[in-house]
Amino acid sequence: MxxxxxxxxxxxxFTVIFFIIGILYILISESSLAIHRFxxxxxxxxxxxxxxxxxxxxxxxxxxxxxxxxxxxxxAIPLALGIAVFLTEIAPxxxxxxxxxxxxxxxxxxxxxxxxxxxxxxxxxMSNHIEPxxxxxxxxxxxxxxxxxxxxxxxDILTASVILSIMIIPFTASISRDSFNLTPAVVxxxxxxxxxxxxxxxxxVVIPYSKLGVFGGIVLSLGRAIGETxxxxxxxxxxxxxxxxxxxxxxxxxxxxxxxxAEADKDIYLSSLFYLALVLFVMSFIVLAVAKLFLxxxxxxxxx
Amino acid sequence: MTRESIRKAExxxxxxxxxxxxxxxxxxxxxxLGDVLVHGIKALTPDLFLQDPVxxxxxxxxxxxxxxxxxxxxxxxxxxxxxxxxxxxxxLAEYAHGKRIARMVSILSDIMVSVPSIVIGTFIYxxxxxxxxxxxxxxxxxxxxxxMIPVVLRTTEDMLSLVPWTLREAAFALGAPYYKVITxxxxxxxxxxxxxxxxxxIARVAGETAPLLFTSFNNSFFSTNMNGPIAxxxxxxxxxxxxxYDNWHAQAWAASFTITVFVLLLTIAGRLIIKWRYK
Numbered sequence: 001m002x003x004x005x006x007x008x009x010x011x012x013x014f015t016v017i018f019f020i021i022g023i024l025y026i027l028i029s030e031s032s033l034a035i036h037r038f039x040x041x042x043x044x045x046x047x048x049x050x051x052x053x054x055x056x057x058x059x060x061x062x063x064x065x066x067x068x069x070x071x072x073x074x075x076a077i078p079l080a081l082g083i084a085v086f087l088t089e090i091a092p093x094x095x096x097x098x099x100x101x102x103x104x105x106x107x108x109x110x111x112x113x114x115x116x117x118x119x120x121x122x123x124x125x126m127s128n129h130i131e132p133x134x135x136x137x138x139x140x141x142x143x144x145x146x147x148x149x150x151x152x153x154x155x156d157i158l159t160a161s162v163i164l165s166i167m168i169i170p171f172t173a174s175i176s177r178d179s180f181n182l183t184p185a186v187v188x189x190x191x192x193x194x195x196x197x198x199x200x201x202x203x204x205v206v207i208p209y210s211k212l213g214v215f216g217g218i219v220l221s222l223g224r225a226i227g228e229t230x231x232x233x234x235x236x237x238x239x240x241x242x243x244x245x246x247x248x249x250x251x252x253x254x255x256x257x258x259x260x261x262a263e264a265d266k267d268i269y270l271s272s273l274f275y276l277a278l279v280l281f282v283m284s285f286i287v288l289a290v291a292k293l294f295l296x297x298x299x300x301x302x303x304x
Numbered sequence: 305m306t307r308e309s310i311r312k313a314e315x316x317x318x319x320x321x322x323x324x325x326x327x328x329x330x331x332x333x334x335x336x337l338g339d340v341l342v343h344g345i346k347a348l349t350p351d352l353f354l355q356d357p358v359x360x361x362x363x364x365x366x367x368x369x370x371x372x373x374x375x376x377x378x379x380x381x382x383x384x385x386x387x388x389x390x391x392x393x394x395x396l397a398e399y400a401h402g403k404r405i406a407r408m409v410s411i412l413s414d415i416m417v418s419v420p421s422i423v424i425g426t427f428i429y430x431x432x433x434x435x436x437x438x439x440x441x442x443x444x445x446x447x448x449x450x451x452m453i454p455v456v457l458r459t460t461e462d463m464l465s466l467v468p469w470t471l472r473e474a475a476f477a478l479g480a481p482y483y484k485v486i487t488x489x490x491x492x493x494x495x496x497x498x499x500x501x502x503x504x505x506i507a508r509v510a511g512e513t514a515p516l517l518f519t520s521f522n523n524s525f526f527s528t529n530m531n532g533p534i535a536x537x538x539x540x541x542x543x544x545x546x547x548x549y550d551n552w553h554a555q556a557w558a559a560s561f562t563i564t565v566f567v568l569l570l571t572i573a574g575r576l577i578i579k580w581r582y583k
Contacts, residue, residue: 005483006399013392013400016413016454023427030430082325090319091326101575103329108571109336110511112538113560116545117336120343120553166332173329199315220418227420229514230538234545254514257422261429262518277426281419288415296411 023281031275033268043275049240049256051264056272058279060240064250065280067157067243068232069225072164077218079165080172084214085202087173088180100177107170115234118163123235126162127154131247150247158246160232167231168221175220175295179213180206182302212301216294223288227280229254253280337564344561347554356526360549367559369526373535374563376528377441377520378510381448385509386502388449389456393498396457397464398486410461413454424450425515433519441530444520448509455508459501460494466582467493496581500574507570511563513538537563 028035034043038056046057087100131152138144183206191201207214237249238259253276264270351366358365392409400406424447432443467490475485491498521533522543528534537559544556 002481002483005486006395009391009395009399012388012390013395013409013457015388015392016409016416016457019450019453020412020416022431023423026427026430027423079325079328082322083329085319085322086326090323099326099330102333103326105568105571106329106333106336108507108568110513110538110563110567112511112513112541113336113340113564116541116556116560117339119545120557121335121339166336169329169332197311197315199318200311203318223418227418227422229420229422230542233542254420254422257426258514258517261426262521274426274430277423281423284418284420284423285415288418292411292414 020285024278027274027278027281031271031278033271034275037268038272038275043272044279047242049251051260051266051269054266054268056269056275058253058276060242061251061253061256061276062279063242064157064236064255065226065252067250068161068164068236068252069222071157071161071246072168072225073218073222075162075165076169076172076221080169080217080221081176081214083169083173084176084180087177088206089198089202100174104170104174106166107174110230111167111228112230114163114167114231118159118231119234122163123154123159125154126156126159127152131158146244147246149245152247153249155235155237155249156247157236157243157250160236160250160252163231163235164225164228167228168225171221171224172214172217175217176210176214179210179217179298179302182213183209210298212294212298216291216298219287219291219294223284223291226287227254227284229258233258253277340557340561340564343554343557344564347558348561349558352555352558357524363551365551365555367535367537367540367555369523370535370537370540370559371562372526372528373441373520373523374510374537376530377444377448377516377534377536378506380442380445380530381452381509382502382506384445385449385452385505386456389453389501389505390460390498392453392457393460394464394486396461398482398490401465410458413458416454417458420514421447421451421512422514422517425517425519428515428519439519439521439533441520441532441534444516444534444536445530447515447519448512451509451512451515452505455505456501459504460498463494463497463501464490466497496577500577500581503570503577504574507567507574510570511538511567513542517542 034056038046043056043058044062045059046055047059048055048057049060050056083103087096091099131148131154135148135152138148187209188201188205191205196204232252233255236252236255238251238255239249240251240256241248243250257273257277261273264273349366351364353366353371354368355364355366356369357367396406396410428443428447428450432446433439471489471493472485475489480488516536516539520536520539522539523533523535541556541559541563544552544559
């Protein structure tokens with residue numbers, strides 16, 4: 001009986017490994033047609049995504065994913081670190097709990113809500129107010145001007161990145177806060193004793209001490225942002241061209257999958273979509289594994 | 305200006321910016337929730353829950369099919385995902401406690417928690433939709449179950465680890481075999497924690513859209529047949545919001561409102577239970 005129970009629980013826990021291997025295997029076998037037709041390097045570097053001529057390349061999708069992810073990190077990291085500093089050093093004790101919980105609540109809102117809100121509320125604000133404003137103030141600057149070229153439609157990389165950044169703020173913020181909190185009081189007090197101001201303690205003691213954890217949190221958010229689908233599907237426009245401006249519609253891997261998977265009529269089309277899914281899976285798995293590695297190392301360091 | 309006053313000024317500026325950052329975060333939360341609330345309540349009518357969709361151009365109609373579909377998919381996903389997750393977590397915290405394999409599985413689960421859910425959708429499409437030739441509610445439920453398993457597994461593992469070893473040793477001393485110790489002592493000690501994990505995992509999958517897009521697909525008619533395409537709230541929201549009609553948009557807002565309230569209530573309840581039980 002005991003043996004049976006241990007066996008059943010064992011099988012249940014190995015389902016996780018089974019699913020990871022299963023997903024990898026199924027995605028590879030389903031995309032084998034596209035892998036044979038387009039190869040690996042060619043698929044990853046080709047910009048054509050043409051269901052009519054049956055030529056598929058992933059570069060526009062990969063580029064879209066990278067651009068939105070990196071932009072959203074640029075927006076989110078300073079805010080998230082600021083929130084973490086506020087929650088650990090500035091806020092009075094009775095506010096720490098409620099405000100921290102409220103920020104974490106942002107992570108609980110389903111991504112489709114972000115997407116819809118982005119389409120109906122944020123996108124008009126972006127196209128009517130913020131984007132024309134950005135265009136105006138950058139009009140005189142030679143190189144920056146190019147980034148803001150084109151008609152501000154609100155359905156573009158910039159809007160998608162803003163939504164993504166709101167979604168990932170809570171991950172970075174809460175992990176950073178937890179890492180900041182692990183800085184031993186003695187170390188901080190020694191710095192205060194030397195006459196450091198509060199900001200100097202944060203800048204020179206707390207942040208260097210907890211950088212492993214903070215970095216892990218950032219990489220985790222990166223992994224989340226790469227795989228986010230619904231929040232960007234509404235406001236990115238699914239456009240398979242190399243974007244030249246932040247006001248261009250684009251496509252990420254996830255958006256392409258969401259929009260085209262159920263409609264793919266030809267084998268090679270479907271196979272190429274599976275190929276994209278494979279690329280996404282491998283990419284996000286590596287990023288998440290790196291994040292986990294950092295967080296584990298941070299954990300080991302602090303527990304010493 | 306002296307060095308001291310520069311340092312002080314720098315500190316004040318930096319700390320003010322941090323405070324501002326916190327308020328920006330809160331601002332987004334209030335903005336999004338407020339928007340969903342305002343738009344959602346306006347469109348919230350009894351018809352939304354009691355009527356099925358009507359053809360475009362006809363007034364009225366609701367999303368009864370999507371509410372029922374969502375309930376069915378989530379229910380079956382929970383029935384499949386929770387037992388596997390709880391048992392898997394038990395293995396890691398008990399039989400494989402401290403072993404290398406337990407660490408590996410728990411790290412892999414942490415990664416699986418964040419793996420893009422749309423990839424899981426494509427996986428299920430390949431194994432459950434393509435071979436059978438049609439979309440089905442079962443496929444959607446299995447996709448959600450796969451997302452649930454690592455979440456439940458990790459919380460169960462953590463919660464079981466919190467039960468003190470002396471408790472187990474006391475039960476062993478009475479001559480109980482390990483499975484009895486687990487089911488009658490350890491599970492009881494960790495029941496609240498495990499339950500909270502289950503609540504949070506339901507909250508997690510209830511708002512998922514991407515894995516349902518090409519597994520359970522959508523259905524504009526009322527259906528409880530898990531063997532065919534079945535409507536879900538989230539996919540309906542996607543379809544309605546992207547559509548061109550104003551009353552579609554209104555219904556999408558109302559559906560968003562319902563699902564947001566449901567998910568947030570579950571999340572807050574879960575958090576409060578953890579706080580009350582483990583502090």
